[in-house]
Amino acid sequence: MENISQILERSEELFAGKRLLLVNPPADDLVSSIDADWQVWTWDWSVQRSLATQLDEERLCFSHLCPRFEGLDAAILVVPKALERAEYALAQIVPLLTPGCPIYLVGEKKGGISRAEKLLQPYGNGARKIDSARHCQLWTMQVADGAEPFELGSWQREVHIELADQSIDLVSLPGVFSHGRLDEGSQLLLEELAPLPPGKVLDFGCGAGVLTTALARRNPGSRFEMVDVDALALYCARQTLERNGVEAEIYPSDGLSDVHGRLAAVVSNPPFHTGIKHDTSIAERFFEQMTRNLLPGGEMRIVANGFLRYPALIEAHIGPCNVLRENNRFKVYSAVAPG
Ligand SMILES: C[S@@+](CC[C@H](N)C(=O)[O-])C[C@H]1O[C@@H](n2cnc3c(N)ncnc32)[C@H](O)[C@@H]1O
Numbered sequence: 001m002e003n004i005s006q007i008l009e010r011s012e013e014l015f016a017g018k019r020l021l022l023v024n025p026p027a028d029d030l031v032s033s034i035d036a037d038w039q040v041w042t043w044d045w046s047v048q049r050s051l052a053t054q055l056d057e058e059r060l061c062f063s064h065l066c067p068r069f070e071g072l073d074a075a076i077l078v079v080p081k082a083l084e085r086a087e088y089a090l091a092q093i094v095p096l097l098t099p100g101c102p103i104y105l106v107g108e109k110k111g112g113i114s115r116a117e118k119l120l121q122p123y124g125n126g127a128r129k130i131d132s133a134r135h136c137q138l139w140t141m142q143v144a145d146g147a148e149p150f151e152l153g154s155w156q157r158e159v160h161i162e163l164a165d166q167s168i169d170l171v172s173l174p175g176v177f178s179h180g181r182l183d184e185g186s187q188l189l190l191e192e193l194a195p196l197p198p199g200k201v202l203d204f205g206c207g208a209g210v211l212t213t214a215l216a217r218r219n220p221g222s223r224f225e226m227v228d229v230d231a232l233a234l235y236c237a238r239q240t241l242e243r244n245g246v247e248a249e250i251y252p253s254d255g256l257s258d259v260h261g262r263l264a265a266v267v268s269n270p271p272f273h274t275g276i277k278h279d280t281s282i283a284e285r286f287f288e289q290m291t292r293n294l295l296p297g298g299e300m301r302i303v304a305n306g307f308l309r310y311p312a313l314i315e316a317h318i319g320p321c322n323v324l325r326e327n328n329r330f331k332v333y334s335a336v337a338p339g
Contacts, residue, residue: 003134004078004106005030011131011138014074014104021075021096023066023089031055039069043231045252062252064173064235065152066092072101079107079116085175085232086112086119092150094123099145106138113137123147156239161210163190168213171239173232177207177271185330186269189303190214192324192332197299198222199264204286205229205271206250209237215267216246224248227259255286262295268302280313287317294318296339306331 001009005028008015012034019037022030027050031038040060042048048062061067066089075093079086090103097103105120107113109132116139120127124144131138157180161168172179178186189211198221203212206226216224226248228234237250253259272282287310290300300318304310306329314321318335325332 001028001030001033002026003108003136005033006134007131007136007138008076008104008106009033010133014102015076018073019071021066021069021072021093022078023075023093024078024080025051026078027051029054039067039072041066045229045231045257046254048252049254049257062231064232066096066150069096072096072098074102074104076104076106079105079112079119080175081111082175083112083115083119084179086115088155088174090119090123091148091155094143094147095149097143097147100142102140103143104138104140106136109135109137113139158243163187163214165193166214166217168210169240169243170208170210170213171236171243172208173236176230176233176236177205177269182210183269184327185303185305186210188325188327188330189267189269189301189332192301193218194324195219196222196265196267196301197295197297199295199298200225200261202227202259202263202266202293203248204256204266204268206237207233207269209240209250211267211269212237212248213240213244213246216248222264225259226250227253227256229254256289256293259293263293263298264295265299265301266290266294268300270302270304280309283308283310284313284317287313291317291337294337296337298337299334300337301332301334303330303332305329 015034015036022040027047032054042062051060105116117127120141124141127141129137129139157172159170159180161182196219201222201224203226206228212224212226226237311321314335319338321333321335323331324334
């Protein structure tokens with residue numbers, strides 16, 4: 001079991017038998033190990049897939065919004081790394097609790113839990129740490145009266161982006177990649193105007209949907225599918241398509257878990273570098289999967305930090321790797337499947 005779940009398990013007496021809202025849990029068996037009336041909200045599709053084997057459908061929700069669960073005795077937020085995402089979640093959770101109900105914040109010390117007191121401050125007084133173990137902390141506070149009802153619109157950011165050939169209105173929410181701006185890597189990828197092979201194109205890790213919006217307009221003979229593991233990204237991608245009058249299929253997937261059929265192309269600003277220069281294991285798995293999913297003559301076009309050693313991996317799994325564009329930080333790679 002994850003450290004976060006272990007620290008919660010140590011305080012089992014606070015939770016057993018209660019009707020609890022659990023938000024952003026890890027993909028483990030915490031909900032089976034503590035006997036409570038669990039209601040779970042996750043925005044992570046890998047967690048959804050894992051907990052679906054342990055919880056009935058009506059107790060588990062994968063969404064950008066927290067369902068309006070009623071009669072809660074308490075709520076537990078596993079604090080996400082992005083501070084803004086934690087604030088966004090709390091703004092939805094607290095109004096669901098009756099004044100006086102406890103809210104618990106749990107997380108890794110190197111993650112967002114160090115900000116527990118600050119996060120809880122708008123919702124009451126007397127936040128206190130009740131446990132610290134396994135590199136994690138558990139905080140609690142009783143919520144005060146007067147939490148404002150949640151308004152999605154006030155968390156949504158809209159940006160107008162000008163590319164050489166078109167303009168795009170991008171919608172984003174807290175914690176969605178490059179919230180409120182166009183990432184420099186994605187911009188470089190979009191500077192490449194060479195057409196994609198016609199057919200089904202996968203936008204892997206679509207985020208707020210900027211790549212498909214631009215590329216679908218440039219490649220009218222292609223059908224775009226967009227996947228992301230994050231429910232907030234999927235919601236934003238839908239909004240972005242709507243704002244820009246672009247059509248594509250959007251669905252959740254953890255890696256290629258839910259992607260079916262062979263692809264004429266895949267485009268991505270992929271998520272798989274952890275910041276550790278030599279950790280290429282996730283990237284390697286992705287390139288390996290691409291070998292099976294690309295049609296003969298299908299193209300993989302990605303942008304990545306120039307320091308990552310992707311070309312050798314791409315060549316080992318797909319085929320000769322060309323650099324289409326580069327600047328001092330990023331490179332746009334293209335490889336075509338043999339056939
Ligand atoms: C670098 S961002 C790129 C976002 C967008 N394509 C852009 O260019 O702005 C990578 C995206 O991959 C998503 N992601 C991370 N892990 C994933 C996984 N296992 N499966 C699918 N998507 C994932 C993230 O949520 C994020 O939206």
